[in-house]
Amino acid sequence: METGLSARRAVMLPWVSTVARLGLAAVWLIAGGLKVGDLAASGRAVSAYQIFPYDVAKVIGAVQPFLEIALGLLLLAGLAVRLSAGISAALLLIFIAGIISAWSRGLQIDCGCFSSGGELGAGASPTYGWDIVRDVGFLVLAGILLWWPRTRYSVDGILMGDVQ
Amino acid sequence: MSKATKDRAQAKRIVEQQRAAERRRQVTIWTSVAVVAVLVIAGLVGWGIAAGQEDNKTANLVTPSVAVDDGTAFAVGTGPVKIDVYEDFMCPICGQFESSVAGTIDQLVAANKVTVQYHPIAILDDASSTAYSTRSAAASAAAAVGGKFAEYHKVLFANQPAEGSAGLDDAKLVELGKSVGLGDDFAKAVDDGTYKAWATKVTDTAASRRVTSTPTVKVAGTNLQDRSAAGLTAAVDAAAQ
Numbered sequence A: 001m002e003t004g005l006s007a008r009r010a011v012m013l014p015w016v017s018t019v020a021r022l023g024l025a026a027v028w029l030i031a032g033g034l035k036v037g038d039l040a041a042s043g044r045a046v047s048a049y050q051i052f053p054y055d056v057a058k059v060i061g062a063v064q065p066f067l068e069i070a071l072g073l074l075l076l077a078g079l080a081v082r083l084s085a086g087i088s089a090a091l092l093l094i095f096i097a098g099i100i101s102a103w104s105r106g107l108q109i110d111c112g113c114f115s116s117g118g119e120l121g122a123g124a125s126p127t128y129g130w131d132i133v134r135d136v137g138f139l140v141l142a143g144i145l146l147w148w149p150r151t152r153y154s155v156d157g158i159l160m161g162d163v164q
Numbered sequence B: 001m002s003k004a005t006k007d008r009a010q011a012k013r014i015v016e017q018q019r020a021a022e023r024r025r026q027v028t029i030w031t032s033v034a035v036v037a038v039l040v041i042a043g044l045v046g047w048g049i050a051a052g053q054e055d056n057k058t059a060n061l062v063t064p065s066v067a068v069d070d071g072t073a074f075a076v077g078t079g080p081v082k083i084d085v086y087e088d089f090m091c092p093i094c095g096q097f098e099s100s101v102a103g104t105i106d107q108l109v110a111a112n113k114v115t116v117q118y119h120p121i122a123i124l125d126d127a128s129s130t131a132y133s134t135r136s137a138a139a140s141a142a143a144a145v146g147g148k149f150a151e152y153h154k155v156l157f158a159n160q161p162a163e164g165s166a167g168l169d170d171a172k173l174v175e176l177g178k179s180v181g182l183g184d185d186f187a188k189a190v191d192d193g194t195y196k197a198w199a200t201k202v203t204d205t206a207a208s209r210r211v212t213s214t215p216t217v218k219v220a221g222t223n224l225q226d227r228s229a230a231g232l233t234a235a236v237d238a239a240a241q
Helices: A007-036 A039-047 A054-077 A081-104 A128-147 A155-160 B003-059 B092-110 B132-145 B149-158 B170-179 B184-192 B196-208 B229-240
Strands: B074-076 B081-087 B114-120 B216-219
Touching: A007 A039, A007 A054, A007 A081, A007 A128, A039 A054, A039 B003, A039 B196, A054 A081, A054 B003, A054 B196, A081 A128, A081 B003, A155 B003, B003 B196, B074 B132, B074 B149, B081 B092, B081 B229, B092 B114, B092 B149, B092 B229, B114 B132, B114 B149, B114 B196, B132 B149, B132 B170, B132 B184, B132 B196, B149 B170, B170 B184, B216 B229
Parallel strands: B081 B114
Antiparallel strands: B074 B114, B081 B216
């Protein structure tokens, strides 16, 4: 695969991907970790988007933090990086779609991205634009891993027999 | 190097490449299976824990005898126009709302124009180190059972702790109750946390009605946008037509 790349890029790319992998792992672990302590609040955060019936939102709110933490751990370990990155990208696209949907309907909510608060606090206004920019940034990390999934210090690398 | 040696070397290289490719394929398949398995298990764990929490809620649930609206609110007044007030005792804007309209609400109740249903929900447990939202909502339920909801509701907002603080401790909640004439039953209910599960249920019911922020005020079922005294009076007058 590397034959088309210059030797320099072949050396650098796995390091770039490694940084992307660890960065995305941190994003998921923090996002999930901040929500997992109060699953009811996480459910309310999902419910605040007014997309799902409340009972469905509760289940999504309960499952989501665990999925995020699991994805974070998988990326941290570097197991099936391309698939993990693909699932990450799919989740991020869903989140971005949700934020755009809330924005377009004029809802006054916190995105609940890194917190379990669906409701906005004292006089706060929504920050949908920044939330989307941030999620797109994370999407770029996932994109890097989708294109160049080979990283240093990964379980994939060990199993594949790559030189570490 | 003879041609035969060259061919042998090339054949060997091709076989090695094929072996490596096969190995990569196997690794990709099994790591993918592992990833999917981990994610499914994680999802099931989340679901299981949430279901367990739901069971806990119903297992410990004590619904206050005086609660109305499917046992999720306390009514003040008996007038024809219904006002629903969803508040968290920790929420500063609720405090502002109370201080600006409490007098107006008292007048509307006294004039027998409105029935106010208070829904003490707990969505700001994170804003105190002691889950004050849940404890105060539970204490207000105990006050309602003691026949002093309106009075206790007022005194809680008058003594509202700051966001990010430890909140008022249970002893202070009891003391405030005594100050409005509540007795030992009230103190015991606060100390035992009798109505904590109920506070969670009220929060849940409110969320299922899309109440995601506090204060949410509904006059005759319609969200009140202008939460000033004048706005409230106008909405009540309109609903009474």
